[in-house]
Amino acid sequence: MTLNTIDFTRLHPASPNDSSSWPHKVERPRFLIQAVVINVLQPRISRGAQLGQSDKHKYPLDNDTYLLVGIVPIMKGDTKTAILDAAQELIQRRGVNAMSYHHISEAIGIRKASIHHHFPTKDALLDALIQRYTAYFLGLVDSIVKSKKNPAEQLLDYAGLFEATLSEGKQDKACLCGMLGAELSSLGSPAAAGVKRFYRENEARLVRILEEGKAQGQFHFKGEAKLVAAMIFSLLEGGALVARAEGGHKRLHAMVEQTLKLLLR
Helix, strand or coil: EEEEEEEHHHHHHCCCCCCCCCCCCEEHHHHHHHHHHHCCCCCCCCCCHCCCCCHHCCCCCCCCCCHHHHHCCCCCCCCCHHHHHHHHHHHHHHHHHHCCCCHHHHHHCCCCHHHHHHCCHHHHHHHHHHHHHCCCCHHHHHHHCCCCCCCCHHHHHHHHHHHHHCCCCCCCCHHHHHHHHHCCCHHCCHHHHHHHHHHHHHHHHHHHHHHHHHCCCCCCCCHHHHHHHHHHHHHHHHHHHHHHHCCCCCCHHHHHHHHHHHHHH
């Protein structure tokens, strides 16, 4: 699997002292762009075009793909969505215990009282955020499972969702529910239940891909598909956390390719 270089444009302005101001070039796995842009999401007006940016540097992902990678867009008149976006951005980079209403207030320039108006408690905010992220992520996965691609290609596209998150910006983000799962004991009951549901639903969809691959004679794993699905999901969630510290999305992609080789034997 080869890599290509694609121009990306930041959806919010870089600070004057930010030496990495956009647009700049970032490496993205080619299959990832195909999975997220072409095969998973139906083309719509790009968010870059919607915000009036030049055609030369349109943001290549779909209007709503920021829900996956956690990019904070420019929001006008939708305070509730802006709060959710900022919270997701903070959690995906720092973790839930390093995210506070003070941090959100600074990120989007509103008073903490305004945040409490929409989300009286942090638990309420997390519950809403997990529900939004889960619905969107599983929608992407369902599109992959329903596609006409063979199971091996579907598995690569699925892994591409995790690589998309890891490869964004400074390459320091992980799946929202992966970050929350690392601090599960500090979450309230609704949030913890939401994270566990996210895990179960993902593994159930991986089982479908694995069983179809085995039925077609493409995958040759031994044992229960449910356990193999749990192994793959754990590799992607845990691998993304490790790759944040060393190797980035290239390391995660290499692990995915090695796992696929084992399945195809």
